[in-house]
Structures are given as structure tokens and as C-alpha cells.
Amino acid sequence: MLPTPNFDLSPFNTLGLTAQARYGAQITFPDQVAELSAFAASVGLPLHIIGGGSNVVLHDMVEAVVGIMASKGRFAEQRDDGTTLVTAQAGEDWSEFVAWTIEQGHWGLENLAGIPGTVGAAPIQNIGAYGVELADRLDSLVVWDTVDKRERRFDRAECHFSYRQSAFKRAAGRFIVLNVTLALPSPWVPVLSYAGLDSLPPDVEAPAIMERVLSVRGSKLPNWRELGNVGSFFHNPIVHPALAEAIAGVPRYPQPDGSVKLSAAWLIDACGLKGHQEGGAGVYPNHALILVNNDGATYRDIQQLAATVRRSVKERFGVDLIQEPIEL
Numbered sequence: 301m302l303p304t305p306n307f308d309l310s311p312f313n314t315l316g317l318t319a320q321a322r323y324g325a326q327i328t329f330p331d332q333v334a335e336l337s338a339f340a341a342s343v344g345l346p347l348h349i350i351g352g353g354s355n356v357v358l359h360d361m362v363e364a365v366v367g368i369m370a371s372k373g374r375f376a377e378q379r380d381d382g383t384t385l386v387t388a389q390a391g392e393d394w395s396e397f398v399a400w401t402i403e404q405g406h407w408g409l410e411n412l413a414g415i416p417g418t419v420g421a422a423p424i425q426n427i428g429a430y431g432v433e434l435a436d437r438l439d440s441l442v443v444w445d446t447v448d449k450r451e452r453r454f455d456r457a458e459c460h461f462s463y464r465q466s467a468f469k470r471a472a473g474r475f476i477v478l479n480v481t482l483a484l485p486s487p488w489v490p491v492l493s494y495a496g497l498d499s500l501p502p503d504v505e506a507p508a509i510m511e512r513v514l515s516v517r518g519s520k521l522p523n524w525r526e527l528g529n530v531g532s533f534f535h536n537p538i539v540h541p542a543l544a545e546a547i548a549g550v551p552r553y554p555q556p557d558g559s560v561k562l563s564a565a566w567l568i569d570a571c572g573l574k575g576h577q578e579g580g581a582g583v584y585p586n587h588a589l590i591l592v593n594n595d596g597a598t599y600r601d602i603q604q605l606a607a608t609v610r611r612s613v614k615e616r617f618g619v620d621l622i623q624e625p626i627e628l
């Protein structure tokens with residue numbers, strides 16, 4: 301595999317930024333990861349992986365060797381205790397993979413339907429939606445360790461998952477996910493606690509939950525193929541209860557450790573920023589947590605807009621917003 305110099309990354313990010321990598325290549329087989337990692341070391345650049353590019357903000361020139369993860373393959377096996385293990389290669393499309401599991405009668409991922417991106421990226425920020433996180437279903441995964449130069453298997457406990465966090469995100473690029481195995485429990489129990497699903501009947505089945513999730517997502521989120529975006533641009537902040545109490549009207553979600561999670565969208569909206577535009581970038585008028593590429597936005601436009609949002613929320617409420625997508 302010989303990586304291409306000045307590789308065009310524009311088709312590989314859902315924000316629709318125009319960007320290049322110093323070198324880039326598609327990864328279709330897992331063993332190409334080791335090759336690409338060795339190439340990066342030989343040219344003195346870091347190796348970065350992009351899956352669907354739905355959670356990255358790209359510099360105009362990414363000073364790295366970038367591997368586009370496109371390895372395919374998936375299978376299911378039944379354990380003696382009735383649990384189904386489903387395994388997929390890192391380059392599989394997450395949404396298609398979820399739909400496939402449901403079609404095969406393996407239920408448990410329906411609440412996570414419709415999240416853009418690849419299977420390999422799902423553990424990086426412990427994707428979550430509608431009351432379920434990847435951590436609730438993960439059995440194990442296999443990575444290429446770019447430091448020890450070997451494959452390693454992580455079970456769920458070793459992934460150290462928390463809200464939009466994992467051991468892999470904390471290690472910032474050291475581990476490249478090659479495949480992921482999920483454990484779908486038996487008996488299956490629907491998760492209907494989240495707004496939008498709570499009106500479904502208690503005997504509802506997984507395909508109907510998936511349909512509802514897709515329909516609610518479609519009504520709330522802009523389609524990135526039409527309006528570039530990376531979904532939520534900021535984490536919901538987790539703050540001291542006293543700070544939460546001081547902000548009248550903000551939706552509050554108490555956490556097991558006594559802290560309180562706040563709605564970042566509410567805070568941004570309360571600053572009057574819905575629809576606010578800087579350069580080609582804007583705050584989506586229907587959902588304040590989403591920054592969109594309205595018209596040829598650049599990395600700089602997105603960053604200036606994000607800085608305005610962070611500053612406004614800090615000045616008005618004393619809350620620090622943390623950016624969700626990763627800068628490459």
C-alpha cells in the first residue's frame with residue numbers, strides 16, 4: 301500500500317470542509333493498519349484514522365498520514381446462555397450494521413439506529429442515544445496498538461467508558477479499532493424511558509422502536525448530506541448542583557455522583573444564538589447544539605463560531621462547554 305500525497309479529505313467529512321491530508325490511503329484489510337502505521341513512522345508523521353468523518357473538524361491541511369477505514373465484514377453467533385454476539389469490522393457503516401442486526405432478529409441496538417459513522421469509531425466516544433450507550437452492549441473489541449505494535453483485545457471493563465469518553469479517546473490515537481463485538485442480551489428488554497419513545501406501548505418490538513428512533517432523528521437533525529454538520533457540537537456540561545440551581549429553567553439531569561448534567565442546547569438557545577452566523581458557518585436555527593456549514597465554511601469559520609458560543613455561555617451562565625468533535 302502506497303499512501304497518496306496531498307490526499308483529498310473533502311469527501312470524508314460530514315461537515316463538508318475542504319481539506320487535505322499530507323498523505324492518505326483507504327484501509328480495506330485490517331493488516332494494512334500496521335503497514336500504514338509503519339509508513340507514518342518512516343515519514344515522521346502521526347497516523348490518524350477517519351471512518352465516516354461525522355465527528356471530526358478538519359484543518360485545511362491535516363499534518364498526518366490519514367487512513368480511511370473501509371474494512372468490511374460482520375457475523376453473529378449464539379452463546380449457550382442465549383446471548384447473541386455480533387461482530388463487525390471497523391469500516392462497516394454503523395447504521396447499516398444496526399439495521400442488519402434487527403433484520404436478523406438480534407435485538408438490542410435499536411435505540412442506537414441512525415447514528416452516522418462507522419462501527420470502529422463507535423467505541424471512541426462511546427456513542428449514545430435514546431437512553432442507550434455503546435457501553436451497555438459492548439462485549440469486546442480488537443485494536444492495533446501503534447506503540448506496542450501488536451493486536452490487543454479489550455473487554456468492556458478495559459475500555460473505561462463514560463459519557464462520550466473511552467480509554468481510546470483518552471489515549472488520543474494510540475489504538476486503532478479493527479473490529480467490535482457486541483453482546484445482545486436475552487431476554488431482550490425494550491428501553492423506552494427517553495422522550496419520543498415513551499409513548500410506545502410496553503409490548504412494542506425492536507423493529508418498531510428503530511423506526512420511531514429514525515423518524516424522531518429525521519425530524520430533529522439536519523441531514524448532513526444536505527447541510528454539513530457533525531451532530532452535537534458540544535457535550536452536555538456536567539456541573540456542581542449549586543451552579544445548576546442558579547440557572548432558572550435549564551433542564552437538569554442529576555448524575556449518580558451528585559453532579560448535574562445540563563442541556564447545552566438550552567444554554568446556547570438562551571444566549572439567543574440560534575441562527576447566528578459567522579462566515580459560512582452557523583448555529584442551526586432548529587437545534588442550537590448543531591453547528592452547520594451553510595455556505596463554504598472553513599475550519600476557521602467553524603472555530604470562530606464555536607468560540608463565540610463557548611464565550612457567550614460562559615459569560616451568561618458561568619458554564620464551560622466542551623467541544624465534542626475531534627480536531628484533526
Ligand SMILES: Cc1cc2nc3c(=O)[nH]c(=O)nc-3n(C[C@H](O)[C@H](O)[C@H](O)COP(=O)(O)OP(=O)(O)OC[C@H]3O[C@@H](n4cnc5c(N)ncnc54)[C@H](O)[C@@H]3O)c2cc1C
Nearest residue numbers: 350351352353354355356417418420421427428477530531
Ligand atoms: C447528524 C449527526 C448525528 C449524530 N448523532 C449522534 C448521536 O446521537 N450520538 C452520538 O454519540 N454521536 C452522534 N453523532 C456523532 C458521530 O456520528 C459519532 O461520533 C460516530 O461514532 C462517528 O463515527 P465516524 O466513523 O464518522 O468517526 P470519525 O468522525 O471518522 O472519527 C471520529 C474520531 O474517532 C477516531 N476513529 C474513527 N475510526 C476509528 C478507528 N477505527 N479506530 C480508532 N479511532 C477511530 C477518529 O480518528 C476521530 O478521532 C452524530 C453525527 C452527526 C453528523
